[in-house]
Amino acid sequence: TRERLQQLALVPSVTPDGMTIELAANISSLKELDSALRNGAQGVGLFRTEFLYMDRSRFPTEEEQFEVYRQAAEKLQGKPLIIRTLDIGGDKQLDYFELPEEDNPFLGYRAIRFSLNRKDLFKVQLRAILRASAYGNVQVMYPLIASVEEVREANAVLEEAKRELAAEGIPFQEKLRTGIMIEVPAAVAIAELLAEEVSFFSIGTNDLIQFTLAVDRMNEHIGHMYEPFHPAVLRMLKTVVAAAKRHGVQVNICGEMAGDVRSMPIWLGLGIHELSISAQSILSVKETMLRTNAQESRFLMEEIFRYRTAKEIRERLERFHAEEA
Ligand code: PEP
Numbered sequence: 211t212r213e214r215l216q217q218l219a220l221v222p223s224v225t226p227d228g229m230t231i232e233l234a235a236n237i238s239s240l241k242e243l244d245s246a247l248r249n250g251a252q253g254v255g256l257f258r259t260e261f262l263y264m265d266r267s268r269f270p271t272e273e274e275q276f277e278v279y280r281q282a283a284e285k286l287q288g289k290p291l292i293i294r295t296l297d298i299g300g301d302k303q304l305d306y307f308e309l310p311e312e313d314n315p316f317l318g319y320r321a322i323r324f325s326l327n328r329k330d331l332f333k334v335q336l337r338a339i340l341r342a343s344a345y346g347n348v349q350v351m352y353p354l355i356a357s358v359e360e361v362r363e364a365n366a367v368l369e370e371a372k373r374e375l376a377a378e379g380i381p382f383q384e385k386l387r388t389g390i391m392i393e394v395p396a397a398v399a400i401a402e403l404l405a406e407e408v409s410f411f412s413i414g415t416n417d418l419i420q421f422t423l424a425v426d427r428m429n430e431h432i433g434h435m436y437e438p439f440h441p442a443v444l445r446m447l448k449t450v451v452a453a454a455k456r457h458g459v460q461v462n463i464c465g466e467m468a469g470d471v472r473s474m475p476i477w478l479g480l481g482i483h484e485l486s487i488s489a490q491s492i493l494s495v496k497e498t499m500l501r502t503n504a505q506e507s508r509f510l511m512e513e514i515f516r517y518r519t520a521k522e523i524r525e526r527l528e529r530f531h532a533e534e535a
């Protein structure tokens with residue numbers, strides 16, 4: 211079946227009734243980009259840049275980062291490349307830079323909070339991303355956004371980086387698209403307000419499920435409580451999509467939930483623009499999309515939103531998946 215699936219790499223991702231969702235890849239290295247492209251990825255929806263920072267004994271220079279981002283942009287030949295700024299902290303640590311010891315690192319000093327506190331380092335990364343934007347369809351995305359102020363502050367650093375590059379005569383894409391991860395319940399609650407500030411949302415279900423359900427995604431004792439199909443999670447998704455649609459903002463999904471074939475009618479039913487998933491999941495998700503009807507998915511979602519438990523929802527999705535097979 212591996213070979214059968216591989217033949218789908220060049221087949222467009224469209225449902226039998228003509229709806230399309232782009233299938234992009236989550237990557238953390240150029241090597242992963244190669245396998246994503248072999249599997250027919252239509253872009254990169256999440257470039258996790260942490261690994262560029264974790265793989266060495268000091269912070270990567272602008273030049274080192276630019277080189278990697280530029281190569282990724284070139285390999286993609288005009289397909290979108292969404293580069294997420296550093297999401298360090300939580301489960302991801304740096305050997306050469308001591309982050310404070312924290313009781314609750316996932317709720318702590320991480321991601322955009324770190325970048326906004328270390329604007330010197332943040333600007334180095336943004337300059338590298340901007341420079342790479344001259345070589346392809348590069349977009350920038352901020353992680354763990356919880357307020358409008360954070361987006362504005364991050365964009366102010368981006369504008370400063372643009373002014374510097376312009377003054378130095380270094381080329382970049384002036385209209386670089388900016389987006390944010392929606393992965394904190396606060397961001398869901400103010401999605402209407404955040405939509406005014408950015409071009410796209412990418413829902414990070416890994417963190418959003420963790421924070422919505424107050425279930426540590428790394429804690430094995432409560433692993434069974436980490437439930438993507440919890441009615442609260444589905445309502446979060448629905449709220450974000452509705453706000454985004456009202457403001458003409460694109461919505462992507464980039465958490466692991468996007469790679470679960472049982473979720474397909476959720477994405478079709480809500481009208482998601484792009485799923486960003488690991489290279490290994492692209493073909494099985496595409497295979498599912500090719501035989502899932504979008505209109506039936508919309509009806510299914512109306513039904514699903516009437517269910518009161520995750521168990522009912524999960525079982526209904528499993529039945530639907532089996533019937534579409
Ligand atoms: C997420 O939280 O869903 C996500 C994609 O980001 P990460 O897994 O890197 O935290």
Ligand code: MG
Binds near residue numbers: 353
């Ligand atoms: Mg996350």
